[in-house]
Amino acid sequence: MKAPDRDRERSEEPHTLVEFLKLYNENLPTAFPRATAALLEDFKRTHNEIFKANVWSLELHRKKVMDWLQLSLLHKD
Numbered sequence: 001m002k003a004p005d006r007d008r009e010r011s012e013e014p015h016t017l018v019e020f021l022k023l024y025n026e027n028l029p030t031a032f033p034r035a036t037a038a039l040l041e042d043f044k045r046t047h048n049e050i051f052k053a054n055v056w057s058l059e060l061h062r063k064k065v066m067d068w069l070q071l072s073l074l075h076k077d
Contacts, residue, residue: 011059017041020056024065033069043068 015023017040025034043065044051050060 011062012057014055014057017044017054017056020058020061023058024062032066033073035065035069039069039072040065042072 010023017037021035021037021040028034040056046068047064050064
């Protein structure tokens, strides 16, 4: 019997913004900017169509947040 894939399960779990923020920043490479609650709220307003209620998941949102954060912070300079 195949063992459960804990990383996949964790990635697919629904999270609150605060939980997602902690998980997102947890093992992020040093070259990537860290997220804040305010930045995630901006992301959510900008990409409201990819949200079901107020649920975040690493699988659905992590890569999109990474890309958006880098572009967003780049344009602020």
